[in-house]
Each structure stands twice: as structure tokens, then as C-alpha cells.
Amino acid sequence: MxxxxxxxxxxxxxxxxxxxxxxxxxxxxxxxxxxxxxxxxxxxxxxxxxxxxxxxxxxxxxxxxxxxxxxxxxxxxxxxxxxxxxxxxxxxxxxxxxxxxxxxxxxxxxxxxxxxxxxxxxxxxxxxxxxxxxxxxxxxxxxxxxxxxxxxxxxxxxxxxxxxxFRTLPLDESAQTVARATGVDLARCRMAVAVTGGPNAAIGFLKSAERQEARRQMLRAIDMLKRSDEADILLSVRDLLGVIKAPLAELKDAQKAMLDRDSDYLSRGALKQLEDRNKRELTARERSGIMEALACVRSLLRDVLLLVQDDAASIVNEDARDIACRLAEHATCTGIVRAIEAVGDAEHRIARNITPQLTCEVMLFDIRKALLCP
The missing domain is CATH 3.40.50.300 (P-loop containing nucleotide triphosphate hydrolases)
Structure with a gap:
């Protein structure tokens, strides 16, 4: 049972x-x-x-x-x-x-x-x-x-x-499910669902200090674009990737411990398969973390688009409303749409295994151009 x-x-x-x-x-x-x-x-x-x-x-x-x-x-x-x-x-x-x-x-x-x-x-x-x-x-x-x-x-x-x-879950229904499971306020649960795509993933997000810190780093980088030079953008991407990769060190140690423990009774071929699978898992986890950070940007930009049309609009990232409002002050709908397209381009690059550092740098430069030079 x-x-x-x-x-x-x-x-x-x-x-x-x-x-x-x-x-x-x-x-x-x-x-x-x-x-x-x-x-x-x-x-x-x-x-x-x-x-x-x-x-x-x-x-x-x-x-x-x-x-x-x-x-x-x-x-x-x-x-x-x-x-x-x-x-x-x-x-x-x-x-x-x-x-x-x-x-x-x-x-x-x-x-x-x-x-x-x-x-x-x-x-x-x-x-x-x-x-x-x-x-x-x-x-x-x-x-x-x-x-x-x-x-x-x-x-x-x-x-x-x-x-x-599987049926499509409405945002508010998913957020209520997450709120019941975590005790976190509904507004933050809505944000987590919007970023991760579903209630179970949102629960994991809200339980992870590292994943929430990655979101903060990414939103801070977007907020600073107006006053950032090239060096600032490169540094913010480096810091972001450092936060995303931090939990992988623990996973890598756990994988090594499992291999060391199982090496006595596994064949060389089986060990090689496990090693290859472990490498793929690390790569997939890093890629997943980057995709989640990109989803944070997309969610924020959608809020900015709403605020451009109505500065009192209800948005998903209520905890970042000040950032969204600052971006909305000088942005146009056309510019925001181009910025969202830049996020989509970054997602495609990550899917094609292009270097995360370069991908995020290009995305931030493209977003800055779209928002500040619409």
C-alpha cells in the first residue's frame, strides 16, 4: 500500500x-x-x-x-x-x-x-x-x-x-496548494509558481535558499542595468553563476561517495556508465538553475509590461514591485517585448549548450538596449 x-x-x-x-x-x-x-x-x-x-x-x-x-x-x-x-x-x-x-x-x-x-x-x-x-x-x-x-x-x-x-493548473490554484504545503504567504507562492511552472517545483524553490538567492541576484542585475557598465554586467553574471553552481558541489561530493562505496561490486562498465550519468546530471542541474534564473527575468518583464499600461496593476513579483516600477518608468511596450525576446534567445542558447557566462552576458546587454533604447 x-x-x-x-x-x-x-x-x-x-x-x-x-x-x-x-x-x-x-x-x-x-x-x-x-x-x-x-x-x-x-x-x-x-x-x-x-x-x-x-x-x-x-x-x-x-x-x-x-x-x-x-x-x-x-x-x-x-x-x-x-x-x-x-x-x-x-x-x-x-x-x-x-x-x-x-x-x-x-x-x-x-x-x-x-x-x-x-x-x-x-x-x-x-x-x-x-x-x-x-x-x-x-x-x-x-x-x-x-x-x-x-x-x-x-x-x-x-x-x-x-x-x-495532466490538466493545466491555474496560477492561483497552484499558489494555494503551495501555500498550504509551506505556510508561505500567497503572494510569494504565486511568484514561485510563475517562476518554476508548477506547485511541486515551487515548493522546492521556496525551501531552497540558494535558488531564491539566484533570483535575487538576477533581479538585482536587471535593476542595475541602467547604471551598469560592461565590467559591472560581467561581474554580475559571474556572481549569479557562482550562486547557481554552489549547491552542485554537495551533489558532486555525494556522487563521488556513492561511486566509492559501490566500486567494489560494480563492473568497470557499470562504473563508467554511472560516472557518465553523474556528469550529465551535474550539467542538467546547472542548466536547470540557469533556466530558472531566466524564468525569473521573464516573469519580472511581464510585470513591467503590465505596469507600463497600468501602474496599479496586480503583478506576480510583488516583492520586487519597486524594481518593476523603476523599469516601467522609461520603458515602452515595444522595448519590453524585445527584452522578453532576448530572454527567449538566451533559453535557446542554453539548450544548444552555449557557454552560460556568454549567454547571460549577451542577454543582459540585449535587455539593457531594449529597455533603455526602445
Missing amino acids: VADASLLAKLSGQKRVKSFLTRAVEGGRAAHAYLFVGAPGSGKLEAAWALAQALLCEDGGCGACDNCMRAARRTHPDVHYYTPESATGYLISQTRELLEDVALAPIRAKHKVYIIDRAEQMRANTANALLKTIEEPPKTVTFILLGTSTDTILPTIVSRCQCVP
């Missing part, structure tokens, strides 16, 4: 999904492949990790055993999380690695889970290579694919998965 301490029991905002997955786990009827579809921020990834935890736990998700704790920290070696490593989608080498890993036995648990994020970015050759494995995986393997819509994923993939739709 799924325990109250499990990730599955804590899923919020998607009651039908929670009920459906809980019944499947408790009844031993979990499918071999799922396709979670819904808008960004609807909680698909959180649900995927929750289901993975329940499948790896011998008690269906007790929330307290070693397997559950590792899954909750997203460090379990038998949960493999994939995201596109190319700007145009998944690489064939990623598919090859996945197929080779499927044939290996689990490392710590009796089950293995493969979470494939942004499944719509699987190219035809990549998806076709996975078809047979997804249709008939080993009994100890479960696939969870995440996408925005079944219309954007190959029909052959969709037909081989149990589709689970």
Missing part, C-alpha cells in the same frame, strides 16, 4: 492522476510504458519520479526505505532520466546507451525505470529504435515518457504507452 510519506501520496493538483497511479501500484497493474501528457508545469516530472519511487520500493512506496529515499533525492541508480542533449532533439547515441542499459540488471532495486522527458523531441530514427523495447521491455523495466501532447509524438510510440493526461 502506498504510504503517506511517499512521493505518490504527496502529489498535489492532479487528483485523478494520483488516484489512477496509486490504484495501479497497489493492484500490481502498473503498465510497462506510460506517456504523461500535459502543459509545462502540470507536474508530469514530479509524477514520474513518484511512480518510479513506488515501483522501486518493495512496499509500493513506503517513503522511508533506502530505495525511496534515493528516489526522493533523485539519485537512485536504477532510475534513468533522459532529456534531449541536442538543440534539435535526442541523439542516436542516447538511444543506443538506453537500449544497452535496458539489458543490464538493476543495480540496487529489483526494478528499473526510464524517464524520457520531452518525448516529442525524439526524431523518427530515435523513436523507431525504441519501439520494440517499449512494446516488450524486460519485466523489471518501466518506461515513463513525458510530452506536451499526443499530437506531437509519433503515433507508433503513443499506441504502445498507457496515456495519462
Whole structure:
């Protein structure tokens, strides 16, 4: 039975999904492949990790055993999380690695889970290579694919998965969920949801001093653009990236400790796979932190756009209203739209693995030009 301490029991905002997955786990009827579809921020990834935890736990998700704790920290070696490593989608080498890993036995648990994020970015050759494995995986393997819509994923993939739709959560509803879980005031919860895209991610954001400091650093950099020279902008980006990378040192130490502990009974090949996966995880975490900082800028600029049209407008970043008002004093709607486009350009550069330092520097220069020279 799924325990109250499990990730599955804590899923919020998607009651039908929670009920459906809980019944499947408790009844031993979990499918071999799922396709979670819904808008960004609807909680698909959180649900995927929750289901993975329940499948790896011998008690269906007790929330307290070693397997559950590792899954909750997203460090379990038998949960493999994939995201596109190319700007145009998944690489064939990623598919090859996945197929080779499927044939290996689990490392710590009796089950293995493969979470494939942004499944719509699987190219035809990549998806076709996975078809047979997804249709008939080993009994100890479960696939969870995440996408925005079944219309954007190959029909052959969709037909081989149990589709689970996620509804779009209104901002205020998500904020209320976060407020109940954290005790934080509603205004700050609205900001956290707007930045992170969903209630579970927002809860994590509000519990992280480092992530909130990264937001403060980014908003401060935007606020200072009017009086910043080139050296000031370069320094602010360096400080921002330092804050984003700080928590990764602890993760890196934890990864090394796990490798040292497991090295005695793992083959050289398995250790190499874990090392490669750890490197990808560090890169993905850094990229996620940068994307979150960019989301903070986008959210602030949208508030500025509202204030340009109505200086008494209700905004998401109420704690930064003074910054938004200062920016709105001299900005135009056209300039703000161009500034928001600069954020989008930065997101595309990060997705293409362009250096974060250079990407953020270019974005800040572009935003300054858009806001001050509309």
C-alpha cells in the first residue's frame, strides 16, 4: 500500500492522476510504458519520479526505505532520466546507451525505470529504435515518457504507452496548494509558481535558499542595468553563476561517495556508465538553475509590461514591485517585448549548450538596449 510519506501520496493538483497511479501500484497493474501528457508545469516530472519511487520500493512506496529515499533525492541508480542533449532533439547515441542499459540488471532495486522527458523531441530514427523495447521491455523495466501532447509524438510510440493526461493548473490554484504545503504567504507562492511552472517545483524553490538567492541576484542585475557598465554586467553574471553552481558541489561530493562505496561490486562498465550519468546530471542541474534564473527575468518583464499600461496593476513579483516600477518608468511596450525576446534567445542558447557566462552576458546587454533604447 502506498504510504503517506511517499512521493505518490504527496502529489498535489492532479487528483485523478494520483488516484489512477496509486490504484495501479497497489493492484500490481502498473503498465510497462506510460506517456504523461500535459502543459509545462502540470507536474508530469514530479509524477514520474513518484511512480518510479513506488515501483522501486518493495512496499509500493513506503517513503522511508533506502530505495525511496534515493528516489526522493533523485539519485537512485536504477532510475534513468533522459532529456534531449541536442538543440534539435535526442541523439542516436542516447538511444543506443538506453537500449544497452535496458539489458543490464538493476543495480540496487529489483526494478528499473526510464524517464524520457520531452518525448516529442525524439526524431523518427530515435523513436523507431525504441519501439520494440517499449512494446516488450524486460519485466523489471518501466518506461515513463513525458510530452506536451499526443499530437506531437509519433503515433507508433503513443499506441504502445498507457496515456495519462495532466490538466493545466491555474496560477492561483497552484499558489494555494503551495501555500498550504509551506505556510508561505500567497503572494510569494504565486511568484514561485510563475517562476518554476508548477506547485511541486515551487515548493522546492521556496525551501531552497540558494535558488531564491539566484533570483535575487538576477533581479538585482536587471535593476542595475541602467547604471551598469560592461565590467559591472560581467561581474554580475559571474556572481549569479557562482550562486547557481554552489549547491552542485554537495551533489558532486555525494556522487563521488556513492561511486566509492559501490566500486567494489560494480563492473568497470557499470562504473563508467554511472560516472557518465553523474556528469550529465551535474550539467542538467546547472542548466536547470540557469533556466530558472531566466524564468525569473521573464516573469519580472511581464510585470513591467503590465505596469507600463497600468501602474496599479496586480503583478506576480510583488516583492520586487519597486524594481518593476523603476523599469516601467522609461520603458515602452515595444522595448519590453524585445527584452522578453532576448530572454527567449538566451533559453535557446542554453539548450544548444552555449557557454552560460556568454549567454547571460549577451542577454543582459540585449535587455539593457531594449529597455533603455526602445
